[in-house]
Amino acid sequence: xxxxxxxxxxxxxxxxxxxxxxxxxxxxxxxxxxxxxxxxxxxxxxxxxxxxxxxxxxxxxxxxxxxxxxxxxxxxxxxxxxxxxxxxxxxxxxxxxxxxxxxxxxxxxxxxxxxxxxxxxxxxxxxxxxxxxxxxxxxxxxxxxxxxxxxxxxxxx
Numbered sequence: 001x002x003x004x005x006x007x008x009x010x011x012x013x014x015x016x017x018x019x020x021x022x023x024x025x026x027x028x029x030x031x032x033x034x035x036x037x038x039x040x041x042x043x044x045x046x047x048x049x050x051x052x053x054x055x056x057x058x059x060x061x062x063x064x065x066x067x068x069x070x071x072x073x074x075x076x077x078x079x080x081x082x083x084x085x086x087x088x089x090x091x092x093x094x095x096x097x098x099x100x101x102x103x104x105x106x107x108x109x110x111x112x113x114x115x116x117x118x119x120x121x122x123x124x125x126x127x128x129x130x131x132x133x134x135x136x137x138x139x140x141x142x143x144x145x146x147x148x149x150x151x152x153x154x155x156x157x
Contacts, residue, residue, distance in 0.1 A: 018030055025040075026040045027040075028054055029054065031054075032054075034072050034073065034074045034102070035070070035071075035072050036054075037072065037102075037106070038070050038071070038072025038100045038102075039060045039061060039070045039072070041100065041152070041156070042060075042061050042068060042070050042098055042100070043061050043063075044149060044152055045147055045148050045149050045152065045153075046061070046063050046068075046148065047063065048061040048062055048063030048068065049061065049062050049063070057093070058089070058092045058093045058094050059093055059094050059095075066095040066096060067093050067094050067095045067096075068094070068095065068096045068097075068098055069086075069092075069094045069096070069097050069098070069116070070098050070099075070100065071084045071086065071097065071098070071099045071100070072099075072100040072101075072102070073099075073100070073101050073102065074102040074103070074104055074106060075101060075102070075103065075104065075109075076103075076104040077103070077104070082133060082134045082135055083126065083131040083132060083133045083134060084099055084131060084132050084134070085129050085130065085131055086119075086123060086130055086131060086132050087130065088120060088123045088130045090120060092116070094116040095115070095116055096113055096114065096115060096116060097112075097113075097114045097115075097116055097119040097132070098111065098112065098113050098114075099111070099112045099114075099132070099134065099137065101134065102156070106156060107156055107157060108144055108153065108156040108157060110134065110141060111141070111142045111144065111147070112134065112137040112140045112141050112142065113140055113142055114137050114140040118140070119132060119137075122136045122137065144157075
């Protein structure tokens, strides 16, 4: 029975956290926390504006007339997949693709910022879908300690 009390307490803390993240405009709903935290992080780092809808076509962040598509992952150490599924529409209203890779407990591990025209060249077919390998983006990898807003970045170190 005491195990259920611990579970109830943990669930309450989780639900309260979701409400608080909504209040702080970090999370917009209860779905796909990883994507939302990535979009929020990029908007905060660069001073951009998030799309009004979570189903916005093409882009997630607008910054100075540039449209950024953000892809975010939280990977366990034993997960060897190093790619992102992506739609490869050439006419997409996207300027930059940013890929964020967190550890399983949301420590910032890698971040890539690729011009969309270059990203299109890196997209490959894999098991019936379009993907972009992280290792193919290496020349676009950002140095975490050189990102703007290091006070914010420190939350994820």
